[in-house]
Every structure is written in C-alpha cells, then in structure tokens.
Amino acid sequence: MRVTQVIYPKDLGFILLLSDVGPGSRVIEGGVGTGFMTAVLAKYVGGEGRVYAYELNKDYIEIAHRNLKVVGLDSRVTFRNKDIREEVEDSNIDSAILDIPDPWNALNSLIKALRPSATVLSFLPTINQVEKLVVHAQATKAFTDVKAYEILLREFEVKKDAVRPKSRMVGHTGYVVFMRFLKA
Ligand SMILES: C[S@@+](CC[C@H](N)C(=O)[O-])C[C@H]1O[C@@H](n2cnc3c(N)ncnc32)[C@H](O)[C@@H]1O
Structure with a gap:
C-alpha cells in the first residue's frame, strides 16, 4: 500500500551507492512514509545490519511495517515514532538517509548519533531546500564533501534501425545532497 510519494529508483540507486550502506551497516532513515526506501535499506544492510526508521x-509506521512484512524484511527495522529533528536515540551510525521537508533542522540531532566518516544523504524536491541544507551543513563545520546532484534518466525505444530516446520522460523528481560527517 502506498500512502506518500516514494523515492524513484533512479534516485534511490544513486543514494544507496553514495551512502556506502552494505551488509552489517547501521542506518538511520528520516521520514519513512510508505516504507519503500526502508525496504531497500533493510535489504542491503542484511541480517547483521539494522535500519532505525x-x-x-503513527499510521504511516503501521503501513510501512505491513509493507516490510510482505517482503519479509520487517525484522531488520526498528521503527521510531519520533521527530528526527528533536532526538535521535541511536549511536555509532554508519549512514543517515533523509526524506523530510527540512533536513537542516535534523543535523544537530544526527551529529550525536553518527560515527566519524558516516555519510548523510538527503532527497529534496526543490532547489531552495538544497541551498538551505548545504548552507546549514557548511555552517556547522561538522561535515565535509558537501555536494548536490540531480539524476536524469532517459529510457530508449529500441526497434531495428530505429533506436532513439522515448518521447516522454520523468522530467523532475528531486535533488540529492551528500555530505560526510567529520566530527561534532
Ligand atoms: C515523502 S515521505 C517519505 C517516503 C519514503 N522515502 C519512501 O521512499 O517511501 C516523507 C515522510 O517524512 C515524514 N516526516 C516529515 N518530517 C519528519 C520528521 N521531522 N521526523 C520524522 N518524520 C518526518 C512524513 O510524515 C512523511 O511520512
């Protein structure tokens, strides 16, 4: 069941690669919504890792939990019905993935939870949010390698002697901001 906008695979794949999440990773997710991202993270952290979502x-948590159960990944996720901007109760985190409207307000609570060199990735629909997050992140002096990206993906129509991009494409989903945690 889908109750919120989800992150498209083209952005999700890029986020996942930059996050360096893999078997055994301890990951924080900010903004579970439908739980599509949660499911992908749960798959990649494996049986030894953990997703703190x-x-x-509260209703979205129930739906996401049900969705995770359907794909058999619910045991790898701890759901927290909390405002990530207020408090993060987990520690020694390898990566944080945010899909909330104001991620700059979550940086201070995240700083206490991240291990040195941890990655932080944020998905943002508008460029105004990108600017705000990057400016805030730089001001904290706790992050390095702060970068902003947009992924454009073209699908092709392939017929013999007539190969070309499809006329229609997804014009816009959102932007991805990457940063690496240095120290508090
Ligand atoms: C667009 S949805 C996330 C979708 C998800 N990334 C996916 O792929 O299925 C954003 C979610 O963030 C939640 N949210 C917004 N601000 C939050 C905050 N400060 N702390 C925790 N969750 C928050 C909203 O309730 C909403 O469910």
Missing part, C-alpha cells in the same frame, strides 16, 4: 505519523 524515524517517522512522525
């Missing part, structure tokens, strides 16, 4: 809306 923060979500404001």
